[in-house]
Amino acid sequence: MPSSDTLDRPRSLWVCALIGIGLMAAVDEIVFHQILAWHHFYDRSTGDIALMSDGLLHAAELVILVAGLFLFADLRRKDALAPRSAWAGLLLGLGGFQLFDGIINHKVLRLHQVRYDVDTLPYDLAWNGAGLALLLVGVVLALRSRG
């Protein structure tokens, strides 16, 4: 059992937020792009700049996931992992990414939509609602994990 003086709450929170971002990005890629094939690899309405920023985000997500896992192992090794801060961070990362993906990637950059040949409104509401819910639970947990 880690003693409270070795716990590093801020670091536990942001390291797990990195893992949350990376996990949600992986779920998005594996479930929605590959298994369901709802999302398209490339959408004809995507502009050049959007493609570039998509490449940058995609590359960053992969490195964020790997970095997060090794930083997490490092926290465990140092007995510095604060469990409640870690859960808060994870949910903040999951929800934050989901909301970012739903608003910036789908709507602002118009990389691709949640699903094609259907009315996207219910899908967008479900997508962003889920993201917002995860984010809010993360915020509540983060506030309660202080002290």
Added chain:
Amino acid sequence: MHLSVAAAAYAHAGHDHGPTVSDWVLPLLVLAVGAGGYLLGAAAYAGRRHRDWSSWRTASWLAGVVVIATALSPVLADQAAQARGHMVQHLLLGMLGPLALVLGAPVTLLLGATSSTLGRRVTRILRTRAFHLLSHPVTAAVLNVGGMFVLYLTPLYALAGREAWVHHLVHVHFLAAGYLFAWSIAGPDPAPRRPGMGMRVGVLVLAAAAHSYLGKLLYARAGELPPGAGHTVAEMETAAQWMYYGGDVTELLLAAALFSAWYRRASTSRRPGDDGLGGLLGGRSDTGQRG
């Protein structure tokens, strides 16, 4: 040289004769020289140091040699006239093969297996300004990913399809630039004045982003790119997706190699913030973990 050129010409011209014995000469030569040289080195290392050379490093190097030999063999050459086979060949030669070789730490093996005179000579080369500039992550990324932009966006691709020697040079470039890049990001070999974690992570992300962008660009303009290649749209779309996801796999492996090395080094540093990630995450200057 002549035989390998013939193999390359076969691969691109799509001649209707099957692969001949001579097409196997280059891959088998790569296998024999690559694996044999390294195993001799490992034996010399054990003799000189009285302890065994890492079997993980040996396994990684041998895997790299097999990957590269496979990429050059008729197994893939049959496919290489197709855009997808071509892309797989480039992924193996320029990304996965070199990474496996780099993790075999051949320079460390060389330094441990040979006389101190040779070791000093090698170290002197590693310390030169020219080597430092060439092996900087930014230089390596430009040579590696920049080379792909030049190949796929200019008539060079079509030229390599017509001229066997150009095709051969492209392969040499892919292998050399891929090795340099993997080494500059995650190489376990000694490197005086190696840039810190912040620089290496940043360059890895930017290089992978440029690679993903090129993959999507080739997909989006599958009818026009590469100029004069004559691939069908469907063929090029498949090849571009291979490029995109193959790049992801390589980026993941590179990041894992980079961060696992950091993890091992960080075990000696206990103070928070003194972990070489300061410049990356906290906006402070890098504390300069030297690999």
